[in-house]
Amino acid sequence: MWQWLHKLASPPHFYRMAGRLMPWFAWPATLLIVAGLYGGLVLAPADYQQGDAFRIIYVHAPSAWMSLMVYVTMAVSAAIGLVWRMKLAHAVAASCAPIGASFTFAALATGALWGQPMWGTWWVWDARLTSELILLFLYLGYIALRSAIDDPQRADRASAVLAIVGVINVPVIHYSVVWWNTLHQAPSVTKMAAPSISPAMLVPLLMMILGFTLCFVAMLLVRVRGEVLRRERNAEWIREVLA
Amino acid sequence: MNTIGSMAAGRLLFQRDLRLAMRRWDQVTDPLVFFLMVTTLFPLALSPELSRLREVAPGVLWVAALLSSLLASDSLLRSDAQDGTLEQYVLSGQPLTVLLLAKTVAHWILSGLPLVLIAPLVAAALGVPTAALGVVMASLVLGTLTLSLTGAIGAALTIGLRRGSLLLALLVLPLVMPLLIFGARAVELAIDGETAAGPLYLLAAMLVLTLTLAPLTAAAAVRISIE
Numbered sequence: 001m002w003q004w005l006h007k008l009a010s011p012p013h014f015y016r017m018a019g020r021l022m023p024w025f026a027w028p029a030t031l032l033i034v035a036g037l038y039g040g041l042v043l044a045p046a047d048y049q050q051g052d053a054f055r056i057i058y059v060h061a062p063s064a065w066m067s068l069m070v071y072v073t074m075a076v077s078a079a080i081g082l083v084w085r086m087k088l089a090h091a092v093a094a095s096c097a098p099i100g101a102s103f104t105f106a107a108l109a110t111g112a113l114w115g116q117p118m119w120g121t122w123w124v125w126d127a128r129l130t131s132e133l134i135l136l137f138l139y140l141g142y143i144a145l146r147s148a149i150d151d152p153q154r155a156d157r158a159s160a161v162l163a164i165v166g167v168i169n170v171p172v173i174h175y176s177v178v179w180w181n182t183l184h185q186a187p188s189v190t191k192m193a194a195p196s197i198s199p200a201m202l203v204p205l206l207m208m209i210l211g212f213t214l215c216f217v218a219m220l221l222v223r224v225r226g227e228v229l230r231r232e233r234n235a236e237w238i239r240e241v242l243a
Numbered sequence: 244m245n246t247i248g249s250m251a252a253g254r255l256l257f258q259r260d261l262r263l264a265m266r267r268w269d270q271v272t273d274p275l276v277f278f279l280m281v282t283t284l285f286p287l288a289l290s291p292e293l294s295r296l297r298e299v300a301p302g303v304l305w306v307a308a309l310l311s312s313l314l315a316s317d318s319l320l321r322s323d324a325q326d327g328t329l330e331q332y333v334l335s336g337q338p339l340t341v342l343l344l345a346k347t348v349a350h351w352i353l354s355g356l357p358l359v360l361i362a363p364l365v366a367a368a369l370g371v372p373t374a375a376l377g378v379v380m381a382s383l384v385l386g387t388l389t390l391s392l393t394g395a396i397g398a399a400l401t402i403g404l405r406r407g408s409l410l411l412a413l414l415v416l417p418l419v420m421p422l423l424i425f426g427a428r429a430v431e432l433a434i435d436g437e438t439a440a441g442p443l444y445l446l447a448a449m450l451v452l453t454l455t456l457a458p459l460t461a462a463a464a465v466r467i468s469i470e
Contacts, residue, residue: 134417134420137413137416138417138418141413141416144410144414145414148406148410149404154468158467158468161460161464161467162414164460165418166418169418169421172421172452173420173421176421176424176445177420179424180428
């Protein structure tokens with residue numbers, strides 16, 4: 001087990017393995033997303049209250065889910081990098097940030113698009129949207145800190161501390177925003193996830209969520225490969241690999 | 244190898260920081276003047292009517308306190324990092340957590356406490372009824388302490404960076420947004436004449452959480468930053 005982990009953590013080995021594994025995530029992700037989109041946009045019946053506008057949930061909910069999952073992934077790999085001084089884990093954390101920020105942005109944008117027909121306005125200070133916005137700020141702070149530090153080792157470790165502090169704060173932020181929201185707004189705000197959802201609507205949603213997760217893994221592998229190349233640019237094995 | 248206990252070292256550092264501030268008074272007055280100025284902006288921008296100001300007073304007070312405390316956090320470690328004192332703390336063999344906690348508490352007494360003391364004045368000027376001033380102060384005591392502790396993490400992470408103070412704001416602001424929510428809510432409840440215990444308890448809970456974790460994190464961040 002440990003040997004396997006050590007081998008995985010060695011950059012040349014990881015570089016080769018990530019390259020080989022990537023299609024195994026990318027293709028199922030493509031298939032799932034295409035099938036999920038078809039199921040969600042064409043096959044699923046229109047919602048009896050929201051009409052066709054509800055269909056944006058098929059992009060919005062997976063993006064929102066990913067925005068959180070990527071943050072947790074980032075914090076966990078940052079912690080691994082910090083505790084075991086594993087360079088590869090830092091490379092993973094660094095690669096997570098832009099992907100996570102993009103998912104968060106997608107969740108915000110689709111949330112705003114959904115708000116226009118539902119609430120009649122592009123932006124409502126809804127609890128979920130607001131905590132997504134704060135999550136985006138957390139991502140941007142992380143990216144800003146990383147890019148402000150020139151020394152790569154210090155950048156890795158300092159941003160790792162920030163990611164861990166952030167992940168402890170995410171639930172606090174989320175629940176305080178929910179609390180703030182329920183005080184200031186009428187509770188009539190429609191919940192995105194209805195308690196009972198018909199299978200014709202649910203199955204495409206689950207496919208999209210799984211597809212987005214696999215898509216994230218594929219993107220992560222590509223980005224970490226790039227990150228490893230950049231970090232190890234003076235290493236001998238790179239010449240062999242690229243030759 | 245320790246020649247004195249860690250508590251004694253912390254106390255010495257605490258006294259040193261207070262004494263330094265007494266000799267250089269601007270560290271205390273700058274955030275305070277900033278706080279006064281920001282709160283003055285709102286009546287000018289909105290309207291001089293007290294009834295309207297009263298509605299926005301919780302938000303104004305808390306946003307101004309947040310920004311002023313953030314501005315002050317920037318100076319927490321700056322001078323010590325510049326003249327190499329910070330490295331000596333790390334090398335001293337004393338637990339860095341205790342030293343940083345002492346520094347942060349001293350820093351709060353110099354930047355947070357004056358703000359708490361002047362807040363009733365500003366609040367009254369914004370039309371907050373006298374009965375609510377106690378809650379204003381209580382919420383600010385809990386809030387600014389948490390802010391100073393969280394700010395210490397940000398300050399430790401941004402030691403010696405270009406645009407460090409701006410970066411500090413970017414890092415710390417999203418983390419302290421819950422404080423703003425509960426702090427402003429407590430003041431709002433007090434203005435309406437209701438009991439503000441709920442949000443105050445939550446502020447206290449966040450203070451306890453930050454008090455236990457922030458000095459440890461700040462110590463780790465200092466070690467990383469000066470390595």
